[in-house]
Amino acid sequence: MVWFASDNTAPMHPAVLTALSAANTGHAASYGADEITARLNARLREVFGNPHLRAFPTFNGSATNGVALASVMRPFEATIATRDAHIQNDECGLPEFFTGAKILIAPDVLGKLTPEGIEAIVALSQDHAPHAARPKVISLTQSTEIGTIYSVEELRALRAVADRHGLLIHMDGARLANGVAALGVSPAEAVTGVDILSFGGTKAGAALAEAVVILNPALIRDFEYWHKRMGQLPSKMRFVSAQLLALIEDDLWLTLAWHANGMARRLAEGLSALEGVSLVYPQAANALFVALPPALAEALQAAGHRFYPWSLAGEHVYRLVCSFATTEDEVTAFLTDCQTHLPGR
Template structure:
């Protein structure tokens, strides 16, 4: 039996648990004034080659997105994102609640925004001012909700557009490790032109640990108030920071992401050529979107495999997600059950 339901179903990585145990002694200053959180900021500065970076640990990705966007826009302004973005479909209105502003959803192939689509949207909004919310921020999901990855060239074009139109750039990095691993580049290259990154740890081996990583010093100012007012300032911040530090200090985050990506690629290769199976999008990170004939899907469910239907991509569409904990044996077992299904 294999679980491809979500990378959220994976356990906490042993090195992350060990890091928690290591800081679980004695006392430490509260609310982020501890040495572990200080060291995390220093490590993030090294990893992203950003000496002025600010880091604010939080408990979950939705709140991290909401806080970042709340610092960027005013209630009469808008956030431009892809129609399939998490902030648009999966956060129960949290970004609007935190910001008071409006999300404007835009279409694009492979869950990616394009400069052309953004330009059309911004132009229409400004022509209708002040009756339409003023665009103020772009939110990019990296890797995307369909498992695709923005190339460095695509990111450069989008961030250049943002600068030309005085828009902030937020990056929803719930799976940022998978994107960096897929691109095979240095982490700082993916962040060029990004103002705030929602750095994801929970899907990549942590337990309730994310961080708002702020590259724009102007947005770091007063963020402590947004952090606190949003209910995301941990009193015992060392226990959140220790998890993220364990992931980033020696490159563990990218090692785990590379494994998850490799399992997704192995799964995709094995699915191709099977009757009743179609891979819908390029598999560039750790998510696959496929169509399965009903007999194939039912056989897999009957044999205990776990994955979700994904009706947004069609009546017979499903999502499969690998994680750092996915094993090659699980992938091969899943593929064997497809090939051994009754005719």
């Protein structure tokens, strides 16, 4: 049995557990006034090359997106996103609940927003003002929900559109580590033009550890109130910060992401060689979207393998996600079972 359902199903990385144990010594100041949170902020400033950055640790990804968006917009404004975005499909309306604002769906290419798509949404809103919600935020996902990657050039182009229309850019970075690893650039380049970032730790090897990372210093003021009001201010913040610090202190998050991406690449190569099996989207990070014959999918699931159907990508399409804990032996075992159960064999 191999788990490809989600990187959320993976365990915590041992280094994170060690860091938690080390943080569990004596007393420490609460609500973020502790030494570990200060070290986290200092390290993040180094990682992203931004001396003005401020990080606010949180508990989970959906609320991190929600509080980040709520802090920068008003109820008559709107967030522009793709149809596949997590804030659109997987958060049970939480962003709208937190912000009171709409999400506007723009056309995309391989799960990525385009300047043309954003321009079209802005034009429609302006033509129907004040009856239509006014766009305020462009929300990107890196890597995207279908496993593709925004290049640095694409991010610059979106920043130019944002600047033309006075928009902010939010990035859902639940799998930012995988995006950075896939791009082969610095973390700072992978968030080019971004004002406010939902920084993912849970999928990278932590548990209950995310952060709103504010890259645009103009947005820092009053965020501590949003942090508290939205129920995402940990009283014992050192235990959340310790997890994130363990991941980024020696670039462990990137090492783990390189491994996960490599396992996905190995899996993609093996699946692509099978008759009747095809990749729906190009593999770039740690998630694959694969068209499987129904009989093969049923046989694999009956054998205990865990993966999800993904109807947004088409009929008989399934998502398979690798994590830092995925092994070469697991990939080989899954591919062997695919060959065994392939219809017609």
